[in-house]
Structure formats: C-alpha cells, structure tokens
Amino acid sequence: MEDDRTGMSLETLKRAFADHLFYLQGKDASSADLADYYSALAYTVRDRLLHRWLATQEVYACKAVKRVCYLSAEFLMGRHLGNSLINLNLFEKIDQAIRESGLELQDLLSEEEDPGLGNGGLGRLAACFLDSLATLEIPAIGYGIRYEFGIFYQQIRDGWQVEIPDQWLRLGNVWELPRREEAVEIKLGGYTEGYHDPKGNYRVSWVADRIILAVPYDTPVPGYDTNVVNILRLWKAEAGDEFNFDAFNAGNYDRAVADKMSSENISKVLYPNDNTPQGRTLRLEQQYFFVSASLQDMIRKHLALNPTLDNFQDSFAIQLNDTHPTVAIPELMRLLVDEHAMDWDAAWSITNRTFAYTNHTLMPEALERWPVRLLGPTLPRILEIIYEINHRFLEDVRSWYPGDEARLSRLSIIEEEPEKSVRMAYLACIGSHAINGVAALHTELLKRDTLHDFYELWPEKFFNKTNGVTPRRWILLSNPQLAALFTEKIGKKWLSNLDELKQLEPCAEDPEFRSRWQAIKLHNKQVLAEKIYERTGIEVDPHSLFDIQVKRIHEYKRQHLAVLHIIALYNQIKANPGINIQPRTFIFAGKAAPGYYQAKLIIKLINAVGTIVNRDPDVRGRLKVVFLPNFSVSLAQYIYPAADLSEQISTAGKEASGTGNMKFSMSGALTIGTLDGANIEIREEVHPENFFLFGLTAEEVAALKDKGYRPRDYYNSNAQLKEVIDQIANGTFSPSEPDLFKPITDSLLQQDDYMLLADYQAYVECQDEVSKAYRDQDNWTRMSILNSVRTGKFSSDRTIAEYAKEIWKVDPVEVPLEVYDPANAGLGWGKTCDID
Numbered sequence: 001m002e003d004d005r006t007g008m009s010l011e012t013l014k015r016a017f018a019d020h021l022f023y024l025q026g027k028d029a030s031s032a033d034l035a036d037y038y039s040a041l042a043y044t045v046r047d048r049l050l051h052r053w054l055a056t057q058e059v060y061a062c063k064a065v066k067r068v069c070y071l072s073a074e075f076l077m078g079r080h081l082g083n084s085l086i087n088l089n090l091f092e093k094i095d096q097a098i099r100e101s102g103l104e105l106q107d108l109l110s111e112e113e114d115p116g117l118g119n120g121g122l123g124r125l126a127a128c129f130l131d132s133l134a135t136l137e138i139p140a141i142g143y144g145i146r147y148e149f150g151i152f153y154q155q156i157r158d159g160w161q162v163e164i165p166d167q168w169l170r171l172g173n174v175w176e177l178p179r180r181e182e183a184v185e186i187k188l189g190g191y192t193e194g195y196h197d198p199k200g201n202y203r204v205s206w207v208a209d210r211i212i213l214a215v216p217y218d219t220p221v222p223g224y225d226t227n228v229v230n231i232l233r234l235w236k237a238e239a240g241d242e243f244n245f246d247a248f249n250a251g252n253y254d255r256a257v258a259d260k261m262s263s264e265n266i267s268k269v270l271y272p273n274d275n276t277p278q279g280r281t282l283r284l285e286q287q288y289f290f291v292s293a294s295l296q297d298m299i300r301k302h303l304a305l306n307p308t309l310d311n312f313q314d315s316f317a318i319q320l321n322d323t324h325p326t327v328a329i330p331e332l333m334r335l336l337v338d339e340h341a342m343d344w345d346a347a348w349s350i351t352n353r354t355f356a357y358t359n360h361t362l363m364p365e366a367l368e369r370w371p372v373r374l375l376g377p378t379l380p381r382i383l384e385i386i387y388e389i390n391h392r393f394l395e396d397v398r399s400w401y402p403g404d405e406a407r408l409s410r411l412s413i414i415e416e417e418p419e420k421s422v423r424m425a426y427l428a429c430i431g432s433h434a435i436n437g438v439a440a441l442h443t444e445l446l447k448r449d450t451l452h453d454f455y456e457l458w459p460e461k462f463f464n465k466t467n468g469v470t471p472r473r474w475i476l477l478s479n480p481q482l483a484a485l486f487t488e489k490i491g492k493k494w495l496s497n498l499d500e501l502k503q504l505e506p507c508a509e510d511p512e513f514r515s516r517w518q519a520i521k522l523h524n525k526q527v528l529a530e531k532i533y534e535r536t537g538i539e540v541d542p543h544s545l546f547d548i549q550v551k552r553i554h555e556y557k558r559q560h561l562a563v564l565h566i567i568a569l570y571n572q573i574k575a576n577p578g579i580n581i582q583p584r585t586f587i588f589a590g591k592a593a594p595g596y597y598q599a600k601l602i603i604k605l606i607n608a609v610g611t612i613v614n615r616d617p618d619v620r621g622r623l624k625v626v627f628l629p630n631f632s633v634s635l636a637q638y639i640y641p642a643a644d645l646s647e648q649i650s651t652a653g654k655e656a657s658g659t660g661n662m663k664f665s666m667s668g669a670l671t672i673g674t675l676d677g678a679n680i681e682i683r684e685e686v687h688p689e690n691f692f693l694f695g696l697t698a699e700e701v702a703a704l705k706d707k708g709y710r711p712r713d714y715y716n717s718n719a720q721l722k723e724v725i726d727q728i729a730n731g732t733f734s735p736s737e738p739d740l741f742k743p744i745t746d747s748l749l750q751q752d753d754y755m756l757l758a759d760y761q762a763y764v765e766c767q768d769e770v771s772k773a774y775r776d777q778d779n780w781t782r783m784s785i786l787n788s789v790r791t792g793k794f795s796s797d798r799t800i801a802e803y804a805k806e807i808w809k810v811d812p813v814e815v816p817l818e819v820y821d822p823a824n825a826g827l828g829w830g831k832t833c834d835i836d
C-alpha cells in the first residue's frame with residue numbers, strides 16, 4: 001500500500017485528508033468546520049513537501065553548493081496551499097479528492113490567512129523571486145522577519161480607510177516549522193571597548209546592554225515541476241533567557257518583564273510605509289535583528305562544511321532587497337573581524353565579493369538615511385565600523401580625485417546636513433560588487449542621477465535586472481481558464497518558459513480563438529463582479545469596460561489623476577444626459593500608509609465621487625466607481641484577470657519598475673500608461689500599437705521642473721479641467737464638509753509635485769482613444785491576446801536566470817528522486833552523503 005504521507009494516488013490522498021482531520025484536528029465530519037478541513041488538507045500537502053524539503057537540504061549540504069541568500073524586510077507570499085498544489089502538480093487530483101469528500105476546494109483555499117508580511121511591490125517581488133529560484137533549481141534561502149502582525153487589514157468606513165490589526169497567526173500556521181535549536185543571539189545597545197588579545201593584537205569588543213534571541217521559523221518554497229524545495233527562514237524575536245534570569249534573580253522582576261516585552265516587540269509588527277522610510281529606533285532594530293541572525297546562520301552553515309571563513313563568498317551570494325538589509329555589510333565585517341579574528345582587508349574582500357544591492361527607488365525622500373544620533377546608541381560597534389569603511393573609502397577617493405573636496409562630501413556615507421546621518425544606499429554601493437536597478441529606465445536614471453558618482457567610480461558594478469512575476473501564481477492559479485486555453489493549444493511548457501506563448505500570436509487572427517478569449521475575460525469579470533457586490537454592495541455590469549487601478553495609494557502613482565478623468569466624464573453626462581459614451585466600471589484598491597494624510601484623503605475622494613456618480617439617475621449605470629477594500633495578494637488574484645484596462649499612470653521617472661503592470665498584461669489587459677518603469681519595456685514587447693501611451697517623458701518632466709512648472713497655467717487655460725478642480729475644491733463631492741478636499745486641490749494648484757495638471761489633457765484624450773478602441777471588440781480582443789502572449793520577458797524566471805548568471809554566479813542543482821524515496825526512509829535516511 002502507498003505511504004500515507006507521500007503517496008499521490010487519489011485514494012491515498014483522500015485517506016490522508018481524513019486521517020489528518022481526525023488525528024491532527026481532533027475532528028470528524030460531524031464536528032469539523034471549514035477551518036478544520038483547510039488544516040487537514042494543508043497538512044496533507046505539507047507532508048508531500050517535507051520529503052522534498054529534506055532531500056533538497058541534504059543535497060545542498062552534501063554537495064556544499066553555493067546558495068543565494070535573498071535578504072528582504074518583506075515577503076508578500078500570498079496563500080500557500082493553492083500554490084503548493086500547483087507546484088507539486090497535485091491541483092486536479094486534490095480538487096477531485098475534495099469534491100469526492102463532499103467539499104469544494106475553493107472554499108478550503110479561501111480559509112487560509114493571507115500572510116501579508118509586506119507592503120506592496122517590493123515584498124511581492126521577493127515572493128515571485130523565491131518561486132522562480134526554486135523552479136530554476138537554484139539553491140536559495142529567503143531571510144526575513146516573522147512579523148506577528150503583517151500589513152494592517154483595511155476597512156472602509158464612511159469612505160475613509162480604517163486600519164485593523166492583522167492577526168494572521170491567530171489560528172496557527174501550518175506552513176512553518178520553528179527551529180528553536182538554531183536560535184541565535186543578537187546584541188543591542190551598550191558600548192564598545194578595546195583590548196589586546198593573547199597575541200598582542202588590538203581588538204574591539206561590543207558590550208551590549210540587551211541580548212535578543214532570534215528564533216527561526218522555516219516555510220517550504222517548492223519549485224514548479226521539480227523536486228527542489230527551498231526555504232524561507234523568518235526570524236522571531238524573543239527575550240534572551242539568560243539575561244532575563246539575571247535581572248529576575250537580582251530581584252528585579254519588573255525589569256525582567258519589561259525587557260522581555262521590549263525584546264519581543266522587535267518582530268511584532270510590519271511598518272506599513274511604502275516608499276517612505278520611517279526613522280524609528282524599532283525599525284532600525286528590526287533591520288539589524290534579521291540581518292545579524294541571517295549572517296550568523298550563514299556562518300554556522302559555512303563552518304559546518306569548511307575549516308575557515310576564508311572562502312565564505314563561495315558558499316553564499318547575498319542579495320540586498322533595497323537598503324533595508326544594508327546594515328548586513330558592516331555586520332558581516334563585525335562578525336569576521338571581531339568575532340572570527342580576521343584582518344580588515346581580508347574581511348572587506350569577502351564582504352565585497354558576497355554582497356549585491358538592488359535599488360528600488362529614485363525618489364530622494366524615499367532613500368533611507370539613519371541619523372547617527374539614533375544609530376550610535378542602538379548599534380555602537382556597527383557605527384564605528386561604518387566610520388571605518390567610510391574613512392578607507394574616502395582615502396581611496398582622495399587618491400583617485402586629488403583635491404576634489406566637493407566630490408568627497410558628495411560621496412561620503414555620512415551626510416552632514418540637515419542632520420548627521422548614514423546614507424544607506426551609499427553604504428550598499430560601496431560594500432557590494434553589483435548594483436542593479438529594476439527596469440531599463442530606472443537603471444539609466446540611477447547611473448545618470450541618483451548614483452552618478454558611484455557609476456563614475458565603478459561602471460562595471462552596474463546592472464539592469466528588469467523585474468518579473470511568476471506565471472504560476474499570476475496565470476495558472478489566478479486565471480485557470482486562460483491557462484487551460486494556453487495548455488490546450490501548446491502544452492504545458494509555457495509554465496516554465498513563458499516565451500513559448502509567442503507561438504500563439506497567430507491565434508489573434510482566429511475568430512474562434514478570439515471568442516473563447518472573450519468568454520474567459522467575461523467569466524473573470526463576472527467572478528470579480530460578485531466579489532465587488534459581496535464586499536461593497538455595489539452592482540457592476542460585467543459587460544462594461546473594467547478600468548482598474550490597484551496598487552499602494554501614493555501621490556506619485558496618481559490615483560487622483562484617474563479621479564479627475566472620472567469627474568470629467570460625469571460632467572459630460574450631466575451636461576448632455578443623452579450622450580453616447582462607453583460604459584465603464586472604475587475599480588480601485590490599495591492601502592495608504594496610516595500616517596500619509598494626503599493618500600488617505602485620495603481614498604476618501606474616490607469613495608465620495610463614487611457615492612455621487614453611482615447614485616445619479618442621469619448616469620444610469622454608464623459609470624460605476626468602486627473602491628475594493630483591503631488590497632492583498634489573495635484579492636489581487638481576482639482583480640488582474642478581470643481587467644480590460646490597466647492604469648499605470650505614475651509621473652514619468654518615479655515608478656522604478658512596477659510589477660502590477662506585468663500581471664495585468666499577462667491576463668490580457670491593455671495598458672494606459674506613461675513612459676515610466678517597466679511600462680516602457682512592456683510597450684516594446686507588446687508593440688506600441690497595442691498600448692495606450694500618454695504624458696510627459698522623464699526628460700520632459702525634469703525640463704519642465706527646471707524651467708519653472710506653473711500648474712495654475714494649465715488650470716486657467718483648460719475649462720474642463722478647471723471645472724473638475726473647482727468641483728472638488730467647492731464641496732460638490734463633500735456637501736456636508738465643503739473644504740474637505742481642499743488639501744488635494746491646493747496641492748495640485750500650488751506645487752503639483754507629480755505634474756497631474758501637465759499630463760491631464762493628454763490623459764483624457766488617450767482615454768477617449770481607449771473608449772473608441774473598445775467599441776471594436778474584435779480588434780480589442782486581438783490587442784488583448786497580443787498583450788498576453790508577448791509578456792514572456794516579464795516572467796520572474798527570466799529575471800532570476802539573469803541574476804544567477806551575471807551577479808550571483810550560481811548554478812542549478814538537481815535533487816534526484818531517490819533521495820526522498822520512502823523506501824529509504826527511516827532512521828538511517830539523511831545520514832549519508834553518498835549522492836554523487
């Protein structure tokens with residue numbers, strides 16, 4: 001008989017499911033609820049991952065392979081169960097097994113808490129990368145923080161965002177395994193002192209005043225159609241026992257309790273800011289906490305297989321996802337020099353060969369700077385090491401550019417004004433052998449502006465790695481009918497090589513294929529319409545054009561530009577109720593940082609305009625405005641596949657890449673967008689005639705700023721725009737509080753940092769083109785098909801293959817089936833390294 005924990009037959013799966021319900025949940029059919037059934041199924045699937053997990057880790061250790069360590073303060077993984085079913089190729093069989101047990105698989109999948117351990121694009125990128133790393137069989141570990149509270153749950157009350165704590169661990173988490181035996185200690189606070197070691201060398205030791213325990217929790221990351229299961233290792237903060245017992249034994253119970261609470265605070269909650277750093281000590285502690293724990297973990301793994309740390313760079317390639325983990329650079333120096341007695345130059349060479357840095361933003365206010373006043377007391381030894389790195393670096397610069405004092409102060413890691421601070425991006429550039437942007441334009445702007453001086457020093461360090469997304473989650477799991485159509489036509493190989501979809505280009509000319517394509521899109525729109533009704537009570541027409549903007553709410557992303565257009569359309573209808581306009585449903589979703597008032601006011605504005613427009617009998621269902629609460633990966637999986645039009649309308653030069661733009665396009669949405677981030681490359685791939693382009697270019701934005709941008713000129717010379725702005729300002733959409741939206745209109749008329757008014761006319765004219773194009777459904781469908789089948793470049797498999805080859809220099813490692821043959825299981829299993 002097949003093994004209950006590894007067998008893949010229908011009968012075994014059904015038996016294992018029933019067993020787990022009984023023995024792990026302690027329930028039977030008469031007492032179980034959906035959450036119990038979910039857990040029983042999740043354990044059934046986890047069993048099947050565990051064999052592959054252990055086998056993979058054994059192969060990695062035995063072969064002493066080089067591993068990629070992806071350091072990220074955020075991982076926005078999305079629900080695990082559906083993805084695991086897909087990657088294990090178990091989806092259909094489990095679907096059948098669950099149906100034959102009298103249940104619906106979708107109901108069980110929806111029971112899983114969505115682990116929201118990230119804010120938006122940056123965290124989701126990390127998750128797509130882990131999927132691609134495992135799929136490409138690249139040995140990798142994701143390192144991050146096990147936040148007890150992830151990104152807040154967003155409710156909308158009276159049109160305003162309300163933040164509710166995200167208690168995602170309340171019912172436990174099937175997918176993680178704690179590894180208490182691998183906990184490490186983290187120092188904080190205190191002071192440093194010099195001493196001479198027995199050999200007479202001067203050395204420094206850090207006398208901390210707090211020791212925190214970092215406890216790892218491991219989550220399996222299975223690749224698609226491979227035996228590889230990599231690990232996501234997230235650290236939880238706990239009080240260091242010894243330390244607390246000291247205080248306790250000294251009779252200071254209050255102090256012991258306070259220390260315990262403050263220690264556990266470190267991994268308590270994700271900071272909900274996106275693209276705006278918050279200079280709080282706790283945030284700095286979070287960064288240092290997970291980075292130090294991860295490096296200590298790597299050093300232990302390395303020393304288990306090697307006599308010294310001299311070849312550390314052959315064991316690990318560390319990627320810094322933005323500057324959040326940059327303190328890893330001085331921390332590795334500290335571990336090598338202070339704790340492992342290596343000399344500085346040797347340690348620096350290892351550090352430099354190990355690290356690579358990904359920049360995610362050009363906006364100066366979004367670049368992390370840590371005030372010395374805050375860094376010094378929290379991480380005294382780290383600050384000394386940063387000063388030493390800077391000192392040696394500036395000596396080099398001095399020798400390369402004698403007498404160029406201006407350059408020295410431009411390049412210094414330490415910024416003096418307005419407050420003495422550490423520029424984390426500079427530290428990352430100096431300590432890494434590779435620096436990359438996340439789309440072609442972004443990388444060019446880094447080289448030209450933001451990091452220009454570093455580009456002059458080290459042009460060979462700069463790379464572009466255009467972002468990507470995983471087609472497993474973003475096509476197969478979220479758009480199953482489209483995936484089935486692809487597979488019917490060209491087999492399954494597109495799932496691991498998305499360029500294969502190109503073969504389908506001729507289908508755009510096939511009327512039968514087009515009508516199937518339309519039917520799938522309509523189905524996805526109907527499913528989303530039901531979600532919208534469930535969650536907002538608004539009825540929308542699936543035959544209207546679904547015009548969607550979902551992403552974090554931020555002024556640079558310009559959700560309010562879309563609102564200006566909606567109001568202009570509304571005014572046209574009011575002025576001429578018989579007018580023939582393309583019916584549209586405008587769908588928004590996204591969270592605002594709780595402290596970002598202007599962004600929260602934009603949410604309120606969207607809802608206020610919706611309230612007026614949706615109820616107006618003159619509009620008669622031609623326009624609907626919907627704000628879907630709590631944008632998250634699980635909600636996103638319903639949204640992208642249902643879009644006709646994808647709004648990617650950031651001010652040119654502000655969006656580093658975007659990945660939402662790619663997910664929309666893959667599911668056949670057409671884009672209305674600016675020449676920003678990856679939009680440029682999407683337009684190139686799908687061809688310009690299948691993309692609605694508008695707006696200033698990054699150069700034009702900069703030139704207009706230079707010559708003196710006057711938003712009021714646009715307002716005064718455009719009657720339609722003036723009417724819209726005046727209505728927002730005079731309370732048309734907030735009759736009980738006429739001044740409510742003044743902060744938005746004041747900002748637009750006075751500074752308009754993101755140049756909405758300059759781009760307004762081009763935007764509404766482009767939207768008219770969209771409406772015209774949508775009327776020709778044959779041609780729209782043709783364009784939709786070509787968008788989707790030409791997105792091969794935007795698979796994260798392509799991105800990861802480039803990082804692996806050009807930056808990490810790592811090779812795939814196969815995990816042979818025999819390693820997890822259940823016949824080999826038992827106590828002897830895993831003890832040998834006799835794999836070739």
Ligand SMILES: *Cc1c(COP(=O)(O)O)cnc(C)c1O
Pocket residue numbers: 119120121124550551552631632633636657658659660661663
């Ligand atoms: C893809 C994604 C994002 C990023 O969207 P952009 O449009 O690139 O800003 C943010 N949040 C979630 C949940 C996503 O899936």
